[in-house]
Amino acid sequence: MSGNETILLIMAALVAFLIGLSKGGLGGTAGALATPLMALVLPPEAVIGLILPILMLADIFAVALHWGGWNKKLILLLLPGAIIGITIGTFFITNAPTETLRTLLGIIVLLFALFKVFEKRILNIFTYQPRNWHGLVAGVITGFSSALAHTGGPPVSIYLLMQKVTPAVFIATSALFFFIVNWIKVPYYAYAGLFDWVELRRIIWVLPLVPLGVWTGRWLAYRINRQTFENIIVILLFINGVLLIIL
Secondary structure (H helix, E strand, C coil): CCHHHHHHHHHHHHHHHHHHHHHHHHCHHHHCCHHHHHHCCCCHHHHHHHHHHHHHHHHHHHHHHCCCCCCHHHHHHHHHHHHHHHHHHHHHHHHCCHHHHHHHHHHHHHHHHHHHHHHHHHHHCCCCCCCHHHHHHHHHHHHHHHHHHCCCHHHHHHHHHHCCCCHHHHHHHHHHHHHHHHHHHHHHHHHHCCCCHHHHHHHHHHCCHHHHHHHHHHHHCCCCCHHHHHHHHHHHHHHHHHHHHHC
16 A cells, blocks of 8 residues: 555545544534545545545434434525535536635635634624525525535524524534535536545445544533634644645
8 A cells, every 4th residue: 555545544534533523513613624634635626526425424423313403494495505506616616727626625714714713703793684585695605615625514504593593403404404415416526527436435444434423523522622622623724724725
């Protein structure tokens, strides 16, 4: 096994575990590291196809953990826009050069990290009046960033928090929404040729790390300071974002 292949397998294992942690109760910030970490060793267009099956497996556990707690109306308001955003994002992936995709991925990661730093201030800036079309807008932004980098969390988080849902409904609605979104991405990615079946077979052994990560995340959620954990992840996101832009 070559050095590059070893690094790839180690990174894939870390990514699978981090995705599991995020779905298990430590928040989506940990999962946001998945794409930028893998993009340090592979082209972005190859990374997103490799990570999607891992995310889809993790989604099963997330939905099962929060079964029935979602708000169906909010999901239905988000999905049409998400489909539009996924369409635009996939078109962009298949037409943009690798270096452009890497730079854009770095920018998206940095924006995600900045959102996490200023999240409370952003949500307290203005008085919000709910409108159904807001779900369409949030869905488009989510679909685009999710198709491009699997980082659709911030727009959905902002939208759901502004609907004044309870934490339990917030988590369950996010879980089911992204479960659906990730399945929607499958035919798009297949059509765009983003699935590398040889690489997928090489990393299939990391899939058991997803439920291990889910269990660990659920166990740690009650035993560590979640804010400290998220602060560490945000710092890592900043570093990854910068590396993707300058390398």
